[in-house]
Every structure is written in C-alpha cells, then in structure tokens.
Amino acid sequence: MRRLHGAGVLAVAALGLAVLTPAADAQVGTGPWTAESPGYSEQERGCGDISGLTFKLTCSTGSGDQRAERRYATYSGGTHQFEGSFKITGMGGSRISLKQTFRDGSDAGPFFMLAVEKGGRLYAVHGGNTIATGATVGTSVRVNTINQVGSTHKVYVNGSQKDSVSSPGGSYYDKFGSYRTASGAGPITVQWSGIKFWRK
Structure with missing residues (x-):
C-alpha cells in the first residue's frame, strides 16, 4: 500500500473535509437547505426493469401494473426537496409517469405524478395540466419538487417553477423511474x- 506523508496527508485530509461537507444550497428554492440521503427500495413489476439508474418498461402492454421505480423513505412535516435529471433514450409508448410524490399513512396514494407523452409534453396526471414541453428522446431534463408539508408542493423544470398546489399535512415519500x-x-x-435530496 502506498503511504502519504506530510503535505500529501494534509491535502488528502482537506479533500476529505470538502467531500464530506453537505451542500448548503439547492438548485432552486430559498434556503438554507441541509443535504440528506434517505433510504430507498426498488420496485420492478410487470415488464419493469431496473439497471442502476436506468428504468425500462420493455412491453407495450396497456393494462396491469407495469413499473420500474425507486421508492424513498417516508417523511412527515418540514420542507423537502428532490432533484434529479432524466433523459429518455427510447420511447415507443406514451403517458408514462416519471416522478411521483406520494402520500403515506392513512391517506396513502398518489398526490402528484409527473408524466410524459410521446412528443415530449410533461403533464400532471391528475388534472392533465401541461407542466412543460421538450422532454423528447435524447434531451436531458432536470426536475425539482419542493414539498412544504401543510403548505405547498412546487414543481420546477430546468430551474423554472412550473406548478404549485396546496400540500395537506401528513406523511409523504418520493418516487422516480x-x-x-x-x-x-x-x-x-x-x-x-x-439524484439529490435536501430538507429544511
């Protein structure tokens, strides 16, 4: 094993401190924010397939439970931000949900679902409102959601706020895929x- 001495040790120690220090500010929203790393589980159902951060539906089935997702830990209260970028590399289908904010506990169920249509329109599944356009094959799109429990749930696309709805009190969790x-x-x-998470 190669050993470091003197200035090399100090440089590595300084680098270690820089790596371990959580980011104070998120891409969107007023801080200060504290970075966090919630645990998650993976869900593959029907023709869903997960390989690292690649999520596939391999069939054209228009019925049944077809999903490939990460489901993150439940939180209650406070303000929580999710950030992630997606790029569709192949799309023969349409109307696929990419990012979800779910309610948990006694009110369990989908609260906000961001989906994409063939052609690149991003829309809210409940209500059908257009959130953004341009989510075409090969284009990278950054999504942020900020859920201030008991106040508002906001959606940002590429740094611009696109949606805001009332957020009831209770428990929630994030999903994507x-x-x-x-x-x-x-x-x-x-x-x-x-993929990043913050809270405040």
Missing part, C-alpha cells in the same frame, strides 16, 4: 442522474 399510467403503455427507457 418509469410507471405506466392508467391510459399509458410502454416501451420506454429512461436514464436518471444527479
């Missing part, structure tokens, strides 16, 4: 990157 909506079908391949 690819999930067939009730009116959708695959196939789709989505690559996610830059």
